[in-house]
Amino acid sequence: MKKIEAIIKPFKLDEVKNALQEIGVSGMTVTEVKGFGRQKGHTEIYRGAEYLVDFVPKVKLEVTAAADTVPSVVERILTSARTGKIGDGKIFVFDVEEVVRIRTGERGREAL
Amino acid sequence: MTRFTFGKLPLILCFLAAFLLAGGSAAVGLAEETAPPAVQEVTAPAPEGPTPAEVQKNLDFVWTMVAAFLVFFMQAGFAMVESGFTRAKNAVNIMMKNLMDFSIGSIAFLALGFGIMFGTSPTGWFGTDGFLLSDYAKDADKWLYAFWMFQVVFAATAATIVSGAMAERTKFSAYLLYSAVISALIYPVFGSWAWGSLYHGNGWLEKLGFIDFAGSTVVHSVGGWAALWGAVMLGPRMGRYAKDGKVMAIPGHNIPMAALGVFILWFGWFGFNPGSTTAGNPDIARIAVNTNLAAAAGAVASLLTAWAIFKKPDGAMSLNGVLAGLVAITSPCATVTPMASVYIGAIAGVVVVLSVLFFDRLRIDDPVGAISVHGVCGALGTLLAAVFHEEGFTMARLGVQALGVAAAFVWVSITAGLLFFLLKKTVGLRVSEEEEMDGLDYHEHGNTAYPNFQLVEKR
Numbered sequence: 216m217k218k219i220e221a222i223i224k225p226f227k228l229d230e231v232k233n234a235l236q237e238i239g240v241s242g243m244t245v246t247e248v249k250g251f252g253r254q255k256g257h258t259e260i261y262r263g264a265e266y267l268v269d270f271v272p273k274v275k276l277e278v279t280a281a282a283d284t285v286p287s288v289v290e291r292i293l294t295s296a297r298t299g300k301i302g303d304g305k306i307f308v309f310d311v312e313e314v315v316r317i318r319t320g321e322r323g324r325e326a327l
Numbered sequence: 328m329t330r331f332t333f334g335k336l337p338l339i340l341c342f343l344a345a346f347l348l349a350g351g352s353a354a355v356g357l358a359e360e361t362a363p364p365a366v367q368e369v370t371a372p373a374p375e376g377p378t379p380a381e382v383q384k385n386l387d388f389v390w391t392m393v394a395a396f397l398v399f400f401m402q403a404g405f406a407m408v409e410s411g412f413t414r415a416k417n418a419v420n421i422m423m424k425n426l427m428d429f430s431i432g433s434i435a436f437l438a439l440g441f442g443i444m445f446g447t448s449p450t451g452w453f454g455t456d457g458f459l460l461s462d463y464a465k466d467a468d469k470w471l472y473a474f475w476m477f478q479v480v481f482a483a484t485a486a487t488i489v490s491g492a493m494a495e496r497t498k499f500s501a502y503l504l505y506s507a508v509i510s511a512l513i514y515p516v517f518g519s520w521a522w523g524s525l526y527h528g529n530g531w532l533e534k535l536g537f538i539d540f541a542g543s544t545v546v547h548s549v550g551g552w553a554a555l556w557g558a559v560m561l562g563p564r565m566g567r568y569a570k571d572g573k574v575m576a577i578p579g580h581n582i583p584m585a586a587l588g589v590f591i592l593w594f595g596w597f598g599f600n601p602g603s604t605t606a607g608n609p610d611i612a613r614i615a616v617n618t619n620l621a622a623a624a625g626a627v628a629s630l631l632t633a634w635a636i637f638k639k640p641d642g643a644m645s646l647n648g649v650l651a652g653l654v655a656i657t658s659p660c661a662t663v664t665p666m667a668s669v670y671i672g673a674i675a676g677v678v679v680v681l682s683v684l685f686f687d688r689l690r691i692d693d694p695v696g697a698i699s700v701h702g703v704c705g706a707l708g709t710l711l712a713a714v715f716h717e718e719g720f721t722m723a724r725l726g727v728q729a730l731g732v733a734a735a736f737v738w739v740s741i742t743a744g745l746l747f748f749l750l751k752k753t754v755g756l757r758v759s760e761e762e763e764m765d766g767l768d769y770h771e772h773g774n775t776a777y778p779n780f781q782l783v784e785k786r
Contacts, residue, residue: 262643263636263684263694264576 217285221276222248222304225271228274234295235278241327244277248267254302258270260271269279273304279311385608390471395601397595398480402429402487404591408650410776412568412643412695414577418776424490424502429483431503432510436482439584443477444515445526453519454528457648463525474526477605481546484599485514491695493557498583499771501750505557508649513742514685517735525605528746536724537731538716540614541603543658543708544735551702552731552739554693561691561757565764574687575766577694582642589646595624596653600660610661617660618653621672625652628676636680643696644680650700651679655708659715660731667715674711677703706732 223231228245234242249270256269280288289306297303316326377385383674406425411417432440437459438543446454456462463471486509514718520530521539539545579585601611602727629648632643652672659671682699693699709732713725750756757763762770769775 259576259578260637260639260641261576261578262641263633263680263687264574265577266578 216278216314216327217280217282219278219280219285219288219292219307219310220307220309221278221292222273222306223252223276223292224298224302225272225274225298227296227298228230228276231276231292232296235288236293238284240278240280240288242278246275246277248273248275252302252305271302279314279327281327331385357602368477374710380392383607387605388470388473389603390611391605393476394598394605395473395477395480397598398477398484398596398602401480401595401599402594404588404595405484405487405491407591408585409494409588409648410697411581411583411588412491413494414581414766415580415777415780416768416775418580418768419772419774420499421490421494422776423499423772425436425487427503428486428490428506428510431506432483432486433479435507435511436479436515439511440482440515443512444478444518445474445523445528448519448523448528449532451520451523451529451531451534454523457527464655474605476615477602480512481542482514482518482598484552485546485553486510487649488547488697488701489557491552492554492693492697493561493765494562494694494769496757497557498755498758499767501754504750504754505746508746509550509553509743513553513739513746514546516742517549517738518545519757520734521731527727531761532731532734535727535730537727538662538712538724539658539731540661540711540712541657543654543656543705543712544731547654547657547701547705548709548735549739550734551698551700551705552736553743554697555702556740557693557747558691558693560696560744560751561692563690564694565760567692568690579643579694585646589649593649593653596622596657600657604661613665614660616665617663617668620665620668621652621656622649623652624669625649625655625671625676625679627653629680630676632680634679638683644683647679647683647696648676651704653735654701654704655711657705658709659712663715663717664695664710667717671708671711671715675707678707679704689697700735702753707737 221231225247232243249272251269254271256264256267256271258265258267260266276292278288282316289308292306312320314324314326315322332618354459374513402425405424409425410421412423439458441460442458443454445455448454460471460475486506489505489509490502490545519528520531520532521529521537522528522545524533567575567577578699582613596618597615601614604614625648626645627648630640632648633639633644637644652675655671655675656668660668663671668683669777679696679699682695683696684704686693686698691698710725710728713728716724758770766775
């Protein structure tokens with residue numbers, strides 16, 4: 216099992232969610248986050264004074280999937296979250312040792 | 328049966344008496360209709376109901392009261408503007424300041440302020456009687472109540488202007504003491520110079536012909552200059568000016584809230600200016616038109632100015648522009664044409680943007696722009712009252728206006744400067760660095776304005 220963690224532009228969330236649901240992803244966790252990469256924030260102006268917003272708002276999306284489905288999940292996120300402009304985000308893939316569904320105690324693939 | 332007859336008897340007698348009074352004889356309706364009206368006027372006083380003079384008096388009461396209530400609502404406008412333009416961690420503190428300066432100010436104005444401002448003034452410098460509404464005898468003219476109510480909301484406006492300029496770093500206890508002193512002394516003394524004769528006083532400034540119809544100087548400059556000295560004595564908020572001199576923005580936490588506040592103030596100003604007739608008469612229409620046009624022109628001019636300088640149509644500056652236009656038209660609103668009001672508002676709209684930048688350059692930190700809006704544009708409007716006077720411009724008039732503007736600056740600088748200095752040396756004017764970083768809400772008031780949101784501040 217793998218966990219796919221994607222940092223994406225907030226307004227792309229719905230598109231990504233729909234794209235993943237279409238290939239049978241049945242659950243995900245979403246967090247509002249702030250951060251910077253190559254985009255390096257942006258400047259805003261308030262009452263005549265410019266200031267740097269260096270932590271840009273993003274959405275972090277976490278999906279855990281069976282190892283064999285990971286390529287298609289990554290591909291789906293890639294196509295649906297991309298705008299081609301700087302700040303589109305990143306995808307990270309981790310190994311997951313165990314998954315347990317709390318309600319039933321199911322483990323592994325059954326628990327996904 | 329008998330009771331019924333007796334019950335009707337007085338009524339019948341009344342009608343009879345009315346008929347007798349009406350014509351000297353019990354004239355029938357037809358005869359009355361055909362009688363020449365001139366005769367009727369002489370011989371027929373209205374049998375009942377108020378006279379035209381009484382109707383006018385009632386109208387004056389109602390309009391003055393409605394206007395007072397509109398001006399009271401401006402207190403909510405100030406609270407919204409000030410908290411919108413400052414950070415979430417100080418929102419409870421701003422609300423408490425706006426609530427308490429009106430509450431403490433009302434009582435201080437009752438105890439001392441009103442008497443100083445409108446009591447009998449043998450010298451022309453301050454009133455000496457009428458404290459605690461003691462002028463009012465039983466069954467006397469209730470106008471005193473109407474006038475007092477209208478004046479107390481003006482005193483509160485002057486007091487609350489200061490709260491914004493001193494936001495996010497002032498000790499709450501020091502602010503409470505300040506609000507008592509401005510409502511009891513600083514505002515009423517200057518007010519007695521310009522407006523004393525509206526009641527029992529007679530001010531030296533108004534005798535010279537000083538025009539300040541609704542208080543560009545009396546209310547707004549007085550509040551604005553007090554705000555200036557408060558901000559100077561306090562020093563800037565932490566992190567406002569970088570070591571290299573760069574101005575660092577500290578964005579307000581809720582611009583829609585600030586915008587709501589400006590709309591409320593604009594609405595309230597329709598009581599502030601037209602209400603200053605304290606009479607229900609047709610003058611209020613032109614004053615309202617002038618007030619509205621100056622606000623609109625102020626918004627447009629500040630928008631264009633900000634757009635030209637910052638390359639963006641800055642929202643916060645446009646909101647300040649509305650207030651700048653309103654403050655500037657407050658003095659001349661009854662003595663200029665609508666077109667002149669557009670010019671006055673537009674000039675104020677440009678000046679307020681430049682003034683905000685100017686005070687930042689001086690490193691005087693005014694989170695909401697109160698010094699520029701009320702102090703600078705109040706003085707500006709008072710001078711423009713002479714420039715755009717509908718009877719033409721005279722140097723003499725401009726001289727009197729300038730004298731009034733200078734008198735307000737000197738009086739407030741001495742008194743408010745001394746007040747804030749004494750507060751600094753005694754109770755302390757500013758909170759500790761730790762309190763300022765955590766927010767005044769938590770340390771001063773023991774809670775937060777938005778407990779269900781996590782507020783992460785970088786500074």
